Amino acid sequence: MEAYLLEFGNLLLRWLHVIAAIAWVGESIYFVMLDNGLRPPKDAECKKKGVYGEMWAVHGGGFYHNQKYATSPEKLPEDLHWSFWKSYVTWLSGFGLFTLLYLTKPSFYLVNANSPWEWAANMVGWQANVAALAFLALGWIVYNELCKRISPNMTRDGILSVAVAVMMVVVAYLSTHIFSGRAAFLLTGAVMATAMSANVFFWIIPGQRRMVKAMKAGETPNPIDGLRGKQRSVHNTYFTLPVVLLMLSNHYSFTYTHPQSWVIMTLFIFAGALIRQYFVLMHAGHIRPGYPIAGVALILIAIWFGAPSTSKTVEAPAAQSNVTATEQAGEAVPAVEGTTTGEVTLAQVETIMDNRCVQCHAVNPTQAGFAAAPLGVILDSAEQIKLQADRIKQVVASKYMPLGNMSGMTDDERAMIAAWNGQ
Ligand code: HEC
Numbered sequence: 001m002e003a004y005l006l007e008f009g010n011l012l013l014r015w016l017h018v019i020a021a022i023a024w025v026g027e028s029i030y031f032v033m034l035d036n037g038l039r040p041p042k043d044a045e046c047k048k049k050g051v052y053g054e055m056w057a058v059h060g061g062g063f064y065h066n067q068k069y070a071t072s073p074e075k076l077p078e079d080l081h082w083s084f085w086k087s088y089v090t091w092l093s094g095f096g097l098f099t100l101l102y103l104t105k106p107s108f109y110l111v112n113a114n115s116p117w118e119w120a121a122n123m124v125g126w127q128a129n130v131a132a133l134a135f136l137a138l139g140w141i142v143y144n145e146l147c148k149r150i151s152p153n154m155t156r157d158g159i160l161s162v163a164v165a166v167m168m169v170v171v172a173y174l175s176t177h178i179f180s181g182r183a184a185f186l187l188t189g190a191v192m193a194t195a196m197s198a199n200v201f202f203w204i205i206p207g208q209r210r211m212v213k214a215m216k217a218g219e220t221p222n223p224i225d226g227l228r229g230k231q232r233s234v235h236n237t238y239f240t241l242p243v244v245l246l247m248l249s250n251h252y253s254f255t256y257t258h259p260q261s262w263v264i265m266t267l268f269i270f271a272g273a274l275i276r277q278y279f280v281l282m283h284a285g286h287i288r289p290g291y292p293i294a295g296v297a298l299i300l301i302a303i304w305f306g307a308p309s310t311s312k313t314v315e316a317p318a319a320q321s322n323v324t325a326t327e328q329a330g331e332a333v334p335a336v337e338g339t340t341t342g343e344v345t346l347a348q349v350e351t352i353m354d355n356r357c358v359q360c361h362a363v364n365p366t367q368a369g370f371a372a373a374p375l376g377v378i379l380d381s382a383e384q385i386k387l388q389a390d391r392i393k394q395v396v397a398s399k400y401m402p403l404g405n406m407s408g409m410t411d412d413e414r415a416m417i418a419a420w421n422g423q
Contacts, residue, residue: 003368003369003370003371004371006100006104006371007371007372009100010097010100010101013093013096013097013100014097016089016093017090017093017094017096017097020086020089020090020093021090021094021244023086024086024087024089024090025240025244027083027086028233028236028237028240029237029240029279031083031233032233032237032280032283033279033283034055034066034068035068035283036280036281036283036284036285037055037283037284037285038052038053038054038055038066038068039053039054039055040052040053040054041053041054041067046067049069049073049074050069050070050071050072050073050074051067051068051069051070052068052069052070053067053068054066054067054068071220072211072215072220072221076212076215076216080212082205082208084200084201084205087196087197087200087201088197088200088201090193090197091193091194091197094190094193098186098190102132102183102186103129103132105369106125106126106128106129106132107124107125107128107404108403108404108406109180109182109183110123110125110128110129110131110132110179110180110183111123111124111125111128111179111180111404112176112177112178112179112180112181112183112184113180113404113405114399115177115178116177117177117178120177120178120179128179131178131179132179132183132187135174135175135178135179135187135191136187136190136191136194139171139190139191139194139195140191140194140195140198142167143164143167143191143195144195144198144202146160146163146164146167147160147164147231147232147235150163151231153224153227154224154227154228154230154231157231157234160231161235161238164235165270165273168188168191168192168242168266168269169262169266171188171191172184172188172262172265172266172269173262175187175188175191175262176256176261176262176265177262181253181256181257181258181261181400182250182253182256182400184256184261184262184265185246185249185250185255185256185261185265186246186247186250188246188265188269189242189243189245189246189247189249192239192242192243192246193239193243195235195236195239196235196236196239196240196243199232199233199235199236200232200236203228203229203232204228204229204232204233207225207226207228207229208225208229210222210225211225211226237276237280238272238273238276238277239273240272240276241272241273241275241276242268242269242271242272242273244272245268245272246265246268246269249265249268251375253391253394253395253398253400254306254308254394255268255306257394257395257398257399257400258305258306258398260305263305264302264305264306267298267299267301267302267305268298268299268302270295270298271295271296271298271299271302272295273295274291274292274294274295274298275291275292275295275296277291278291278292278295308394308397335410335412335413344416344417344419344420344421346382346385346386346420346423348416348420349385349416349417349420350382350385352409352413352416352417353379353380353385353392354380355407356402356407356408356409356413357379357401357402357407358379358380359406359407360373360374360402360403360406361373361374361377361378361379361380362378362379362380363378363380367406374403377391379392386422386423389420389422389423390422392417393417393418393420393422396409396414396417396418397414397417397418399414
């Protein structure tokens with residue numbers, strides 16, 4: 001019952017998270033489009049009022065006339081529209097989901113038993129939780145310091161962009177080395193998403209409040225607030241596409257189970273930013289196909305780089321991870337022995353699935369904490385197993401499954417799954 005309620009909570013939070021993110025990212029894309037699509041006003045009256053640019057649009061059966069003021073308009077209306085809740089709700093619901101999914105089961109989902117760094121591989125649950133939270137906090141602190149130190153007056157934003165790009169490569173590298181693949185992709189996306197929301201919370205909104213306050217007091221607002229708001233929202237624009245991709249990558253284990261998954265992640269991040277750049281420039285009236293072509297080229301490199309190797313050799317798996325988990329379970333299941341002829345039969349594969357997988361991958365899992373078959377993958381019949389053959393081979397070869405090697409799968413069994421022809 002408890003597992004069921006947690007799953008339900010997960011669904012509701014995810015629903016909220018996706019809706020809030022659509023609203024926020026949609027609005028952010030809209031405002032970049034609006035800002036870049038502004039044209040000088042034609043009307044002399046408007047020019048006199050201090051209008052710097054305008055845009056006419058037709059939408060939903062009506063005509064809209066947006067105007068942007070170069071400096072402060074003569075008078076501010078009382079009911080000024082602010083945008084921040086969409087950003088905060090996206091972050092809060094995302095953090096809630098992360099807590100529910102990862103922080104409650106860190107030894108399954110956060111710990112990277114195959115990490116080349118011993119301290120990371122040996123982390124226990126609470127240490128992995130602390131590490132994940134510290135990772136998020138440090139991500140924001142480092143990014144914020146880079147902005148403050150490199151381009152405090154927004155005069156060196158080009159160099160700053162390069163520094164932020166380098167920082168993201170480092171984040172991708174560290175996250176995949178410290179945390180398990182899926183968590184690493186999620187946390188790297190979350191570092192960017194946290195920077196985005198924190199930009200809104202710590203800089204953009206307070207800056208705008210100072211501007212409004214000054215204008216209401218009849219003073220000229222400090223231009224640095226406007227410039228900084230712009231700088232941070234430009235960063236947010238380039239983060240949006242990569243963040244969405246990294247969040248979605250969780251459903252595609254071929255992305256994060258690759259041994260050099262940080263390279264794939266980096267390629268995705270730059271591809272997303274390059275494709276976004278095309279649209280930013282397009283709204284300003286410049287068509288630069290080089291950007292999306294470069295973005296697509298990076299994606300093609302990712303496809304090539306991430307392709308499963310065709311040779312069927314299975315490396316010796318690092319079985320160290322969960323010997324303890326199996327021991328705790330107290331009932332180590334004997335391994336299925338390979339046959340000398342090398343032919344792997346479906347019956348043998350079924351036995352392996354029965355011993356190592358169906359405790360979780362059944363309609364009613366027996367593994368504590370699982371209310372339903374994870375991702376709907378059910379492996380309790382020959383038909384289902386054949387149907388999922390490719391996926392099974394992939395997750396077993398990459399050692400992503402059995403999750404945390406809870407069920408103590410052996411190297412021989414992995415080699416047999418690799419040699420099995422899927423029939
Ligand atoms: C301790 C529970 C557990 C065991 C044991 C387990 N799995 Fe999983 N499996 C999961 C969970 C949880 C997920 C979903 C993870 C995710 O969302 O990426 C999953 C996902 C999968 C997927 C889908 C991956 C994807 O992203 O497409 C496949 C295929 C799979 N498991 C196969 C196996 C096989 C084969 C075994 C046995 C060798 C196995 N699992 C053992 C818990 C388990």
